[in-house]
Amino acid sequence: MSIPAHPVRIPDRVRALAPGADLTAVWVNDAGGVTFRGVREDETVFVKLQPRYGETPVAAEVERLLWAASYTAVPRVREWGAEGDEEWLVTLGMAGEGAVSPRGMRAPRQAVRAIGEGLRAWHDRLPTSDCPFTWDVAGRIAAARERGIVVPPALHDAPQVDRLVVCHGDACAPNTLIDRDGRWAGHVDVGALGVADRWADIAVASMSLEWNYGPGWDSEFFAAYGVAPDTVRLAFYRDLWNAT
Structure with a gap:
């Protein structure tokens, strides 16, 4: 995108x-x-x-x-x-603009923090108990198969779930909206929303930072979200994203 x-x-x-x-x-x-x-x-x-x-x-x-x-x-x-x-x-239209808008690009540290804080708020607010949608590994692999994509066997066995949340499903930087003060204001492009391990979102959101702002923003993102990096889960869910 x-x-x-x-x-x-x-x-x-x-x-x-x-x-x-x-x-x-x-x-x-x-x-x-x-x-x-x-x-x-x-x-x-x-x-x-x-x-x-x-x-x-x-x-x-x-x-x-x-x-x-x-x-x-x-x-x-x-x-x-x-x-x-x-x-x-x-x-x-909603209040705010994408985190990679000119405003976001002029203040990348603030935008990255907004992405991390916004994703944590998303995960905390949306109830898994009422969510009728899933974004689990098996479902993503099955959907990829229907599109003719063969997912490597190593990606069929996910790490143990850390915390089940309602994932955004495409938590890349542009899909967080920021307000005039640079704080998160909402989210867009939720077509893959569903219950899954929170690292499925965290991995993609943090991976997208370098695409949009250049290297060196991971620590700012993880501090804003409020979690220490999990290298195993990050690697798995980034590989799954790229494979599907």
Whole structure:
């Protein structure tokens, strides 16, 4: 997932989903999906347009957004649908901006702390007892198999669970929102949300710091989250992420 390096053509469907809005592509992903921001008078919406048969279906994300909204700050769903080879999701804009926005990039230490604190708050707030979704290792391997991915045998045997939480499922730095003061304000892109060991999220979040801010931020993140690095679990869940 990245900020587009060049202008992106705005499809007719996106214009129809946000009529009259000033539209800009703000995110692209490796699966061919594009998210557009639409600004219209006092309202901001985000329109995600993606291939219909991708890794994370829009319907799955809608279910998770509706569930998580009772416990933490996530986007509100306006509409969603699918036709032909495309599917889409329209959500209302939230206060704050991505942790890799210009504000976040100007103050990386503050942004990294917000990511760590925000992930810990997510794990503490969302109740596993009420969560109908899972993101466990067996399920991730099965989902990868359905997409034609063979996961190495060594990754079928996970370390003993440290703490079961409701994982975000894609806790990379851009999916934490920060407010004007640099504090975490919410989370986006929750299509893989589900119960799993917290290290499944921690491993990905900490790994993404170097992608976005450069090396040397791990200690700041772990201090903000409030946990000492677990090298075994970090290695396993990073390898599983890369393999699936």
